[in-house]
Amino acid sequence: MQAVKQQLRQEQTYYGDNWLIILTLLLLCFGLIMMTSASVEIGASLYSDPFYHFKKQLVFIFLGLVGAGIILSIPLYWWEKSSYGLYFLALLMLTLVLIPGVGYTAGGGTRWINLGFMTLQVSEPTKICLVFFMAALLSRHHDFICSSIKGFVVPFLLLMPPVVLLLLEPDFGAVVVIMFAVMAMLFLAGARFWHFLLAALLVCGAGAALIFTSGYRMRRVTSYLQALKDPFHEDIVFDSGYQLAQALIGFGRGEWFGMGLGNSIQKMYFLPDGHTDFIIAIVAEELGVIGVLALLGLFVAFIIRALLIARRNERNRKFFSAYAAYGLAFIFLGQVIINVSVNIGLLPNKGLTLPFVSSGGSSLLTCMAMVALLIKIDIENWSGDQRKPTETV
């Protein structure tokens, strides 16, 4: 029986995990509708075209599909082989963006490089590069990393340069998401538990140090602590806490079923980032608890499918693919959890997008590329035509 099944598998063409594809399409549709609804006013006011952001997003979805096609045609082996290349690519991008004249500054951070047809937020492709670099590192040097404290420190040392560069931009949100994903990868790869706890402690300590050494970050944190107590306190509501207060109002207005699609008031210039980082507040206002839970449900299902792909690879002893897939899944998970937490005031504002839903080309292209990579991983695992990676050092 088993043999017949295997036979069948190899004869059929496999297009990847159906559920993952369907969920991705659902998220894209949901995102496109909500992003359009949230951006009509801003678009009409700034560009005299209510569908400015809708059209832009459609173009990026198309570009994303082209990108996905390219990624699906590249064998996974190439990614593993060029893992150091990816690492240096990330370093290159992160360095370039800091060069005056090349980097493009907006909203308190130098995070973009103008490519002519779009401005690329470099932290987005950096996430993919570092996940694949870590996956390759972990699969090649698994025993070294997982057995000794010396080995365990190596990935962190290698992560130091890109993290420092990201902090210089600054893009604290990307750092948190990347660290979150890397920690999860290490843990799932089998890092020693106490190593892991130590590392978690150190990372938290480093984070705290970063906060206390910078007046700017310190203010952000005090404002966050104030907002936890009273988001409408006059000290913050007209300043750093403004967006949060407006986002919370959006949640409060939504109740169970929302005010109806298109009926948000917060998008009427009250919430300037209503179509980007704070889009879930608009979803909450227009579609209510039901809408928010539906969206979160889609994300949860999507991440579960991604984790299952990773687990299947692990079971098939395709460790590079498995770690990469875990990494990608945790990038998604981290970004969703942090973005929503920021919107409801559980975390201070980081400047993170909600995958597939927020307006923004870099984020959308990266998310679609990550889905394409997950599908590629799944296809190669299924058909078994992956060239054997080196298993041992």
Place this chain on the structure above:
Amino acid sequence: MTSTYIEKEQSIWRLCLVSTAAITLLGIIIWKILDLQVINNEILQEQGNRRTVRNDVINAHRGNIVDRNGQALAISTPVLSLWLNPREMLPNQQAWERLSVALVDIEVNTDVLWNRMQANAGKEFLYIKRRLAPTEAQIILDLAIPGVYSQEEYKRFYPLHEVAAHVIGITNSDDVGQEGLELAYEDWLQGSPGSKQVLKDRRGGVISEVKINEVAQPGKDLVLSIDSRLQFLAYRALKEEVTRRYAAAGTAIILGVKSGEVLAMVSQPSYNPNNRINLTDEAMRNRAIVDLLEPGSTVKPFTVTAALESGLFDTQSIIDTNPGYIQVDGQTKKDPVNYKEVNLEKIITKSSQVGAIKLGLAMGEVPMLDVLSRVGFGTAIGSGFPGEASGVLPNHSRWSKSDIATLAYGYGFQVTPLQLAQAYMVYANEGLLKPVSLLKTENAVVGERIIDQELARTVNSMLETVVSKELGGTGVRAAISSYQVVGKTGTAWYYNVGGGYDTENYNSYFAGFVPAHNPEIVAVVTIHEPKGEEYGGGQVAAPVFKKIAAGAMRILNVPPDNEAHTHDQISMQYTLPELNQPGIRGEL
């Protein structure tokens, strides 16, 4: 495989642990979302409402002012005021460009508007242009330029333009009464504005109307006693004469004898209340109520009335005015010619100064002051008109002969033209004083008897001679065919406020009523500082009275009472096809 080798494939517990952690985080998030959206959402909604719910004013319709026949004198028409939201417009260059192009059509200077917008960058409201015709404004609103809004307002329109401007007055730019009856009856005319609850976006744009808090209560209509037709008539006649005589000013008043209503009240110079540019105090003053004049010879009927009441004189009494002048306290007062021996009637007919002075000196000031105060001089009419003057009767501690003589021929005290008209209405009503009203009166007005009916009739018959050509009256130019006019001329030196009389400038008056028996209207015409050879009341004011009286008789369909002339008109009627020839219909 060595002992240090760690199996790469992990058992499921690590994934389960991580998943449990993620689910825990998710649970916290969902709990927090439920808390925000359904458990403790009131405070958030309240905070939201604070930022969005606003109350806007709904302008109330101001009551119309209509004349006694329901013709509109002041109406409020809905207009649209265009405004823009600088906070919305400034960042939107394209919208501004579209607006600039459109604004050319409604004659708005875009450079000025741009500067105003810059100066009010932080504000949410800036008028582009107020009170546009709805069709004009709609053209711009149809362009749907973001940040451009309209507000419904009402614009006051005065169909009679300058003709009734003084009586009606005007409203200010916020539709609040500023002058005249618009001001006097502000509370009546002004409705109470309503309010509505609206949702506004952060830049102040209205998203939607939530509810009407309070419905706007429209103001009530005001029905004036004015008759537009008579108002027109009086205005045209007065303006013609004032223009022809290069006079400084003038007034004309028509009162309805039976009701005491003001049927017409006009002043010169006037202004167009529909165009607020070039408004001057001079032009806006309702001289008929606000200005005080020395009545001059128009008081002679009152002097004669006092003389008759005193019992010292009767209709047969002969007063010797020889030699045509009289010395009083060293001052010489004279008549134009020597009228020799005259009776009371002739004093009125010829307006003899000497005769009037002799009457005055004979009876003293008390009977004269008594009559003057009874007919209403020195007391405000009580029309309610803003700035109404009351004038004062002289109150000397010791009356010299000169003071008494002055009073007898109408100097030394001041009255308004309206007071003069009211006083003459006493004779028209054969001794009954009736209150004057600017509003249409519903019920018949019962007068107060202040002069004996017979006595009043006697004075009236004397006043009839003023317009008699045969008797050489001073007011023959006021006579009209078919109707017997009763009235008196007056010519007064212009009294300078600084003191003393200006012997170069005169005020010319004619006051009277028509028809003589069963009179319909009282009219007073005053012309201020006419230039040229002719300046007397009989020369300047009487012709205006004639036009007004003749026209009024025609308009009011009053049956003719003058037999001799009536005949002419009836024979004329055969040659004229219109059966409703004014003034004749009543007879047929």
